[in-house]
Amino acid sequence: MAALLSVNLNAIAMLRNRRDLPWPSVTGIGGIALAAGASGLTVHPRPDQRHIRFSDLAPIRTLIDDLYPDAEFNIEGYPSEDFLDLVERHQPEQVTLVPDDPAQATSDHGWDFRAHRAMLAPVCKRLGDQGYRVSLFADGVPDREALEIARDIGAHRIELYTGPYGGTYADPDAAERIAAELGETAAIAIDLGLGVNAGHDLTVENLPRLVRHIPDLAEVSVGHGLTADALEFGMAESVRRFRRACGQEVE
Numbered sequence: 001m002a003a004l005l006s007v008n009l010n011a012i013a014m015l016r017n018r019r020d021l022p023w024p025s026v027t028g029i030g031g032i033a034l035a036a037g038a039s040g041l042t043v044h045p046r047p048d049q050r051h052i053r054f055s056d057l058a059p060i061r062t063l064i065d066d067l068y069p070d071a072e073f074n075i076e077g078y079p080s081e082d083f084l085d086l087v088e089r090h091q092p093e094q095v096t097l098v099p100d101d102p103a104q105a106t107s108d109h110g111w112d113f114r115a116h117r118a119m120l121a122p123v124c125k126r127l128g129d130q131g132y133r134v135s136l137f138a139d140g141v142p143d144r145e146a147l148e149i150a151r152d153i154g155a156h157r158i159e160l161y162t163g164p165y166g167g168t169y170a171d172p173d174a175a176e177r178i179a180a181e182l183g184e185t186a187a188i189a190i191d192l193g194l195g196v197n198a199g200h201d202l203t204v205e206n207l208p209r210l211v212r213h214i215p216d217l218a219e220v221s222v223g224h225g226l227t228a229d230a231l232e233f234g235m236a237e238s239v240r241r242f243r244r245a246c247g248q249e250v251e
């Protein structure tokens with residue numbers, strides 16, 4: 001089955017936060033994404049709320065419950081007590097735990113499962129006992145023993161960190177090498193009974209190669225690249241709409 005697409009709304013929230021105005025509407029754009037067939041919405045609220053605000057979560061939950069009950073809400077973040085509280089108040093279908101430092105500009109690595117086993121195990125149990133699907137952010141390194149730890153502490157899935165793969169946009173040989181390694185890692189995870197998601201810097205251009213290497217990829221979450229794509233492919237229509245608003249005759 002083809003990988004599902006969860007649309008990450010962080011970039012939309014960041015654009016909204018430039019002004020003290022309610023647009024672009026994070027929930028509104030989320031609704032457009034779901035109406036177009038996205039299987040879910042992803043948010044990665046950070047402690048400083050620099051893009052997703054904690055107050056964005058309730059309307060997204062309501063949007064899905066009221067209009068798209070088959071869609072999934074995926075909340076990502078570092079498992080601080082505040083984050084876990086946010087998750088438990090908004091009940092996403094999936095929680096993706098990411099080893100982010102609050103000062104980090106964006107996510108740039110997966111968990112060190114050996115070093116963080118003791119911290120992650122009770123968190124995975126707490127979330128798993130409440131019925132959440134738990135996904136752990138993982139580097140694309142085919143390290144079976146590390147992935148066994150992820151499985152043993154109760155993760156249902158891993159999310160492969162694809163930042164290094166996204167960085168190879170000008171180097172097809174490197175893209176092929178990294179995609180093969182991600183594929184090898186995914187195959188081990190699947191063999192261990194874990195589902196495999198992927199995300200970070202994915203684009204229309206780099207997704208086909210990735211899915212060739214990970215035929216059983218469950219889900220990708222995409223924000224930055226998808227927002228850039230929406231701007232590029234939506235800009236012409238917006239210019240026509242604004243020209244009409246200016247009183248111009250537009251073909």
Ligand SMILES: CC(=O)[C@@H](O)[C@H](O)COP(=O)(O)O
Nearest residue numbers: 010044076098106107199200
């Ligand atoms: C875990 C991951 O790769 C994404 O959620 C990414 O961290 C998005 O966060 P930013 O939008 O802050 O870059």
Ligand SMILES: NCC(=O)COP(=O)(O)O
Nearest residue numbers: 008199200201221223224
């Ligand atoms: N979970 C990863 C994710 O949502 C990726 O976001 P982006 O790098 O596409 O902005």
